Amino acid sequence: MENNRNYFVAILLSVLVLVAWQFLYVSPKIERERVAAEALQAQQPAQTQATGTGNAAAPGAVSGSAPGGDAAIPGTVVAPAGSLSREDAVAQTGRISIDTPSLSGSINLSGARIDDLLLKEYRETIDPTSPNITLFSPAAMADGYFAEVGFIAEAQSGPAPGPNTVWTAAPGQVLTPTTPVTLTYDNGQGLVFTRVISVDEHYMFSFEDTIANSGDAAASVAGYGRVTRFFKPKTQGIYVLHEGLIGVVGEEGLQEVDYSDVEDTPVIVHAKATAGWMGITDKYWAAALIPPQGAGFETRFAHFTDGRARYQSDFKTDSMAIAPGGSVTSKTLVFAGAKEVPVIAEYQEENNILNFDLMIDWGWFYFLTKPMFWLIDYLYKMFGNFGVSILVTTVIVKLIFFPLANKSYVSMANMKKVQPKLEELKAKHGDDKMALQQGMMELYKKEKINPVAGCWPVLLQIPVFFSLYKVLYITIEMRHAPFFGWIKDLSAPDPTSLFNLFGLLPYDVPSFLMIGVWPLIMGITMFIQMRMNPTPPDPTQAMIFTWMPVVFTFMLATFPAGLVIYWAWNNTLSVIQQGVIMKRQGAKIELWDNLAALFKPKNKTT
Known part of the structure; x- marks a missing residue:
C-alpha cells in the first residue's frame, strides 16, 4: 500500500x-588511541636550577617561532617517566599553594608554571569517595601537563624569566580568590619583572606582569605562553567530539587539531592575530591561554619528539620596547578547569574573549x-x-x-x-x-x-x-x-x-x-x-x-x-x-x- x-x-x-551516527560518532576507536606516553629517549641528566637564570631566546624557539622546539624540556628537571610519585615531584621545587572553592594544588616557582592542579568539585567516578579529577601534573611525571607564561628578551637586554627561572616570592603566600600572590625576578642588567597572579572562584588565572627598566639603554621583551602535555590521553575517538589541540586565531576562526593530525604535521603555525586563545581540550576539561588582546601574537600547535614526546599549544607576542626609566605591563589569562557552559559564557563576555564558547564542541548544528x-x-x-x-x-x-x-x-x-x-x-x-x-x-x-x-x-x-x-x-x-x-x-x-x-x-x-x-x-x-x-x-x-x-x-x-x-x-x-x-x-x-x-x-x- x-x-x-x-x-x-x-x-x-x-x-x-x-547507523551512520553509530559508525561515525558513537563507536569508540579504542585501539586507535595509545594510552601510554611515548617512551623517553636520550634521557637528560638532572640539572640543578639556580635563582636568576633566564632565557635569552624563546624556550625551544624554532626559527623565531613560538616556544617549545628544544631538545629537552627547558629549565625542567626531567626524571624518567613514572619514576617519581606525585608527592616527590611536587616536593622537588619551591611552591605557592592554590586553594579556591573549585581548585587545589600549587604553583611551581621554577618557571612560575601551574603544574599541580586538582578539581575539587569533580571526581573520577560516580562514587563520592573516588579521587578528584587531576588536571595538571609536574613535568617529571609520566602524565606531566602544565601551563606556563614567560618572556623572551633580546641579548643586549639580558636574560628574561623563562622555564628555568626560579622566581622570588615572600614566604607564606597562598593563592585564593581574595589573596593574589606576587613574584619578582631581577635579571641583574636593569630589568625587574614583577608578576601578580590572581584567580577567581572558578577556573581563571590572571598573570599580570610589570617590567621596569632601570638601565641606561632601551630594552625589548616579548611574551610567550604554552600549554604542554607529555602524554597522549585516551580519547573517545568519535567524530561528534573534538579532543586535542584547540584555539580561535583571529580571522582564521576556530582551529581544531587532533593528536594524530599534529603528529603527522609536527608544527602548525598560524598567521599573526590580535584576538583569540589557544590550548588543549578533553571531553570535559580544558587548559587555555588568552594572550593580551589587541596586541599582535603568533599561535602554534606542535608535537615534539626531541628527547621526550609532548603536545603543545603556544603563543608568542610582538616585542615590547621599554625605554630607560620606563615600564610596561601585560596581562595573560590562563583557563584551567571544567568546561561548564555558564562559566565559559561568562568569561567570554566579561573578558571579551573571541568565541571562547567554542571551547565546548557544540558542532555545526549549534543553533539546535x-x-x-x-x-x-x-x-x-x-x-x-x-x-x-x-x-x-x-x-x-x-x-x-x-x-x-x-x-x-x-x-x-x-x-x-x-x-x-x-x-x-x-x-x-x-x-x-x-x-x-x-x-x-x-x-x-x-x-x-x-x-x-x-x-x-x-x-x-x-x-x-x-x-x-x-x-x-x-x-x-x-x-x-x-x-x-x-x-x-x-x-x-x-x-x-x-x-x-x-x-x-x-x-x-x-x-x-x-x-x-x-x-x-x-x-x-x-x-x-x-x-x-x-x-x-x-x-x-x-x-x-x-x-x-x-x-x-x-x-x-x-x-x-x-x-x-x-x-x-x-x-x-x-x-x-x-x-x-x-x-x-x-x-x-x-x-x-x-x-x-x-x-x-x-x-x-x-
Missing part, C-alpha cells in the same frame, strides 16, 4: 542516519544544540533532576511540532480510510502503472491527502534526537547526572543487562550484550508504535516491520541512558497522539489486530 511504502521509506532513512542545552538546564534548575527535565523537554518539543505532526497523523488516518478505494483502483487498472498512479493522485487530491505526510513524524525526530545526543555527550552538566533508580549517570549507557537478569545472576556480560531496562522499554514502545499501522503485505517490508524494534534496541543500548529515556518517552507520546487522532478520524487502529496476529497459528500447506 502506498502509505506503507512511504512510511517504511522514512523508517529506512532514519535507520541509515542512526545550544538552545537544547539551555532549555534542559533551565528545566533542571526548576525540577532538580536532569532526567525529569529531559522528559519535560520532550513534551515541549512535541507541543512545538504539534501542528505539523497533527496534520501528518490526520493525513495518515485518512490514508487508511481510503484503502478500499485504492484497492478498487488497483483492480481496475491492473498492470497499467501509469494509469494507477494518475488515479491515486486524483484520489489523494480529492480527499486532501498528502501521501508523504507519514514521513514527517519520523524525520522531525532526527534533528531533535541528534541535538539531545550532542548535549548529553559533550556537556559536563550531564556528567554523572542521576535519574531515578539504577540510572546514576544519564550520560552513560544503562548499566543493567537482560542477559544476567538485570544483575540477579552473579556474572558480567560482554558489552555488546548490555541490553538494559531502558533500551528494552524503548524497544517495546517502538514496537507498539509500528504496530499501530497495518502489517505490510510485502514479505521484505513485513520483516523490517517486525525486526526494526529489535535492531534499534541493540543499537541504542550503547547510547547515553538519557537519550534512550527520551526516545522511549517520545514514542509513548507519539502512540497516544496517533491513537487519539485516528480515533477522531474514524480510522481503524491496527494495534490490537497486529498483536493478535502475532500469536495466531500459521496455516501450513502440504
Whole structure:
C-alpha cells in the first residue's frame, strides 16, 4: 500500500542516519588511541636550577617561532617517566599553594608554571569517595601537563624569566580568590619583572606582569605562553567530539587539531592575530591561554619528539620596547578547569574573549544544540533532576511540532480510510502503472491527502534526537547526572543487562550484550508504535516491520541512558497522539489486530 511504502521509506532513512551516527560518532576507536606516553629517549641528566637564570631566546624557539622546539624540556628537571610519585615531584621545587572553592594544588616557582592542579568539585567516578579529577601534573611525571607564561628578551637586554627561572616570592603566600600572590625576578642588567597572579572562584588565572627598566639603554621583551602535555590521553575517538589541540586565531576562526593530525604535521603555525586563545581540550576539561588582546601574537600547535614526546599549544607576542626609566605591563589569562557552559559564557563576555564558547564542541548544528542545552538546564534548575527535565523537554518539543505532526497523523488516518478505494483502483487498472498512479493522485487530491505526510513524524525526530545526543555527550552538566533508580549517570549507557537478569545472576556480560531496562522499554514502545499501522503485505517490508524494534534496541543500548529515556518517552507520546487522532478520524487502529496476529497459528500447506 502506498502509505506503507512511504512510511517504511522514512523508517529506512532514519535507520541509515542512526547507523551512520553509530559508525561515525558513537563507536569508540579504542585501539586507535595509545594510552601510554611515548617512551623517553636520550634521557637528560638532572640539572640543578639556580635563582636568576633566564632565557635569552624563546624556550625551544624554532626559527623565531613560538616556544617549545628544544631538545629537552627547558629549565625542567626531567626524571624518567613514572619514576617519581606525585608527592616527590611536587616536593622537588619551591611552591605557592592554590586553594579556591573549585581548585587545589600549587604553583611551581621554577618557571612560575601551574603544574599541580586538582578539581575539587569533580571526581573520577560516580562514587563520592573516588579521587578528584587531576588536571595538571609536574613535568617529571609520566602524565606531566602544565601551563606556563614567560618572556623572551633580546641579548643586549639580558636574560628574561623563562622555564628555568626560579622566581622570588615572600614566604607564606597562598593563592585564593581574595589573596593574589606576587613574584619578582631581577635579571641583574636593569630589568625587574614583577608578576601578580590572581584567580577567581572558578577556573581563571590572571598573570599580570610589570617590567621596569632601570638601565641606561632601551630594552625589548616579548611574551610567550604554552600549554604542554607529555602524554597522549585516551580519547573517545568519535567524530561528534573534538579532543586535542584547540584555539580561535583571529580571522582564521576556530582551529581544531587532533593528536594524530599534529603528529603527522609536527608544527602548525598560524598567521599573526590580535584576538583569540589557544590550548588543549578533553571531553570535559580544558587548559587555555588568552594572550593580551589587541596586541599582535603568533599561535602554534606542535608535537615534539626531541628527547621526550609532548603536545603543545603556544603563543608568542610582538616585542615590547621599554625605554630607560620606563615600564610596561601585560596581562595573560590562563583557563584551567571544567568546561561548564555558564562559566565559559561568562568569561567570554566579561573578558571579551573571541568565541571562547567554542571551547565546548557544540558542532555545526549549534543553533539546535545550544538552545537544547539551555532549555534542559533551565528545566533542571526548576525540577532538580536532569532526567525529569529531559522528559519535560520532550513534551515541549512535541507541543512545538504539534501542528505539523497533527496534520501528518490526520493525513495518515485518512490514508487508511481510503484503502478500499485504492484497492478498487488497483483492480481496475491492473498492470497499467501509469494509469494507477494518475488515479491515486486524483484520489489523494480529492480527499486532501498528502501521501508523504507519514514521513514527517519520523524525520522531525532526527534533528531533535541528534541535538539531545550532542548535549548529553559533550556537556559536563550531564556528567554523572542521576535519574531515578539504577540510572546514576544519564550520560552513560544503562548499566543493567537482560542477559544476567538485570544483575540477579552473579556474572558480567560482554558489552555488546548490555541490553538494559531502558533500551528494552524503548524497544517495546517502538514496537507498539509500528504496530499501530497495518502489517505490510510485502514479505521484505513485513520483516523490517517486525525486526526494526529489535535492531534499534541493540543499537541504542550503547547510547547515553538519557537519550534512550527520551526516545522511549517520545514514542509513548507519539502512540497516544496517533491513537487519539485516528480515533477522531474514524480510522481503524491496527494495534490490537497486529498483536493478535502475532500469536495466531500459521496455516501450513502440504
